[in-house]
Amino acid sequence: MEVLLSSDKIADCITALVDEIVSQTSRTDKIAIIGIRSRGEVLAKRLADLLSKKLGTKLPCGTLDITLYRDDINNPQGQTQHLVRSTEIGFDIDDTIVILVDDVLYTGRSTRAAMDALMDLGRPKAIRLAVLVERTGRELPITSDFAGYKIDLPAEKTIQVNFVESDGKDRVILT
Amino acid sequence: MTKNEFIWNRKHLIGLRELSREEIEYILDTAKGFESISTRSIKKAPTLRGKVVVNLFFEDSTRTRNSFTLAANRLSADVIEFTEKVSSTRKGETLLDTAKNLEAMGIDIVVIRHSAGGAPKFLSRNINACVVNAGDGYCEHPTQALLDTYTIRKIKGSLEGLKIAIVGDIAHSRVARSDIYAMTKLGAKVILVGPPTLMPAQVNQLPVQVSYSLDAVIGEVDVINMLRIQFERMGANPFPSIKEYSHYFGLTVERMKKAKKDILVMHPGPINRGVEIESEVADGKNSVILEQVTNGLAVRMAVLFLVNQAAMIKD
Numbered sequence: 001m002e003v004l005l006s007s008d009k010i011a012d013c014i015t016a017l018v019d020e021i022v023s024q025t026s027r028t029d030k031i032a033i034i035g036i037r038s039r040g041e042v043l044a045k046r047l048a049d050l051l052s053k054k055l056g057t058k059l060p061c062g063t064l065d066i067t068l069y070r071d072d073i074n075n076p077q078g079q080t081q082h083l084v085r086s087t088e089i090g091f092d093i094d095d096t097i098v099i100l101v102d103d104v105l106y107t108g109r110s111t112r113a114a115m116d117a118l119m120d121l122g123r124p125k126a127i128r129l130a131v132l133v134e135r136t137g138r139e140l141p142i143t144s145d146f147a148g149y150k151i152d153l154p155a156e157k158t159i160q161v162n163f164v165e166s167d168g169k170d171r172v173i174l175t
Numbered sequence: 176m177t178k179n180e181f182i183w184n185r186k187h188l189i190g191l192r193e194l195s196r197e198e199i200e201y202i203l204d205t206a207k208g209f210e211s212i213s214t215r216s217i218k219k220a221p222t223l224r225g226k227v228v229v230n231l232f233f234e235d236s237t238r239t240r241n242s243f244t245l246a247a248n249r250l251s252a253d254v255i256e257f258t259e260k261v262s263s264t265r266k267g268e269t270l271l272d273t274a275k276n277l278e279a280m281g282i283d284i285v286v287i288r289h290s291a292g293g294a295p296k297f298l299s300r301n302i303n304a305c306v307v308n309a310g311d312g313y314c315e316h317p318t319q320a321l322l323d324t325y326t327i328r329k330i331k332g333s334l335e336g337l338k339i340a341i342v343g344d345i346a347h348s349r350v351a352r353s354d355i356y357a358m359t360k361l362g363a364k365v366i367l368v369g370p371p372t373l374m375p376a377q378v379n380q381l382p383v384q385v386s387y388s389l390d391a392v393i394g395e396v397d398v399i400n401m402l403r404i405q406f407e408r409m410g411a412n413p414f415p416s417i418k419e420y421s422h423y424f425g426l427t428v429e430r431m432k433k434a435k436k437d438i439l440v441m442h443p444g445p446i447n448r449g450v451e452i453e454s455e456v457a458d459g460k461n462s463v464i465l466e467q468v469t470n471g472l473a474v475r476m477a478v479l480f481l482v483n484q485a486a487m488i489k490d
Contacts, residue, residue: 065208068220068250068480074487081182081484084208084477120217 013148062089108142320353335362343402
């Protein structure tokens with residue numbers, strides 16, 4: 001196990017993400033933050049809080065469960081099952097710019113599932129992807145709009161993101 | 176997306192008698208995630224795309240059949256509706272041959288209702304597709320009990336320590352049997368109420384109390400589940416008259432005055448208004464009868480999803 005990002009580094013990455021999102025947003029845009037369960041949910045809440053302060057307006061924040069949209073439901077990879085949990089988005093996403101938030105962008109398959117799930121909830125004006133860590137290894141033509149940290153890793157390595165809210169401490173580890 | 180340690184590995188749902196508390200709670204937890212599909216703008220998810228579900232119903236049904244059809248449709252599965260009255264069963268085809276022929280067309284899940292207890296179990300041993308019991312004889316009706324417990328849990332938070340009365344024709348009720356297994360496993364106390372002639376044989380082997388007086392228990396229960404008298408399954412009359420039955424075991428406005436203020440009034444349907452329940456009570460503020468139907472959809476989506484998922488892992 002190797003620590004890739006310490007808690008200070010994560011804080012820097014999140015600040016950089018917030019600044020980047022603000023710089024690319026116009027005051028007139030209707031913005032909503034939606035995190036993918038489960039680590040994306042934690043990151044989305046943090047981003048929503050910081051962005052709301054910066055922009056001086058409370059941004060709506062929701063959580064998306066993508067289990068029903070996964071492409072490995074009928075071709076399971078290994079002996080894992082995914083628990084279906086609820087999607088909690090208490091606002092209308094029509095005509096909003098949705099900042100879709102996940103902890104790691106890797107194959108792009110979760111992002112594909114999340115985009116399909118969002119489209120079944122309404123018609124957003126745009127979907128932008130924000131991630132804490134972006135690693136190489138895309139299997140679909142998907143790219144991030146905002147990435148806190150980028151790294152080139154061989155396929156046998158696994159990245160794990162821990163947050164205080166869900167795991168007791170902030171850190172990103174490589175195994 | 177959350178990985179979990181518990182692995183659901185049943186590709187058939189035959190009854191709740193064989194399920195553990197953990198398994199029952201896992202189905203109910205999973206069902207929660209399916210609720211929102213029915214309230215959003217596009218009421219469909221691609222989860223069972225390319226899968227075929229057969230509704231194999233050898234008995235009449237409105238709620239259960241439509242609920243399973245809609246649940247399968249909302250998960251993007253294709254549905255074949257089999258009705259005994261217009262099928263080759265009338266020409267002498269056996270249950271197994273019917274199922275084998277449907278299976279030869281490439282089906283994935285069979286939802287079966289049959290008047291013979293054990294028919295779903297028999298099918299599950301003889302075909303490769305997943306089998307979901309939608310009611311067999313007097314044995315079990317697992318998805319009804321799951322939606323009943325889901326409804327109670329959603330409103331009361333938990334079944335732990337609750338007192339639940341199941342009233343009426345227990346002897347002919349597969350709903351009662353599945354309810355007893357589910358409710359007691361989740362920590363509730365179940366009291367069966369009805370005339371002795373409508374109690375099942377060997378009721379003492381079930382983990383329940385029995386009372387022959389509704390008035391004696393109405394004041395102490397948190398939930399009351401009223402059952403329909405299944406005249407179609409009876410030979411001799413089990414009580415002198417319907418009027419007398421209603422007098423002693425009907426849930427009337429008068430009787431409700433003795434009940435707890437927050438009692439939940441449930442009924443699996445179809446209702447015989449004026450027999451086991453008065454209209455004012457069935458439509459009253461304590462009634463959750465229509466919520467049961469709504470929740471049934473989420474529960475059935477969860478069941479179809481889970482049996483399919485188990486079938487995928489075993490392959």
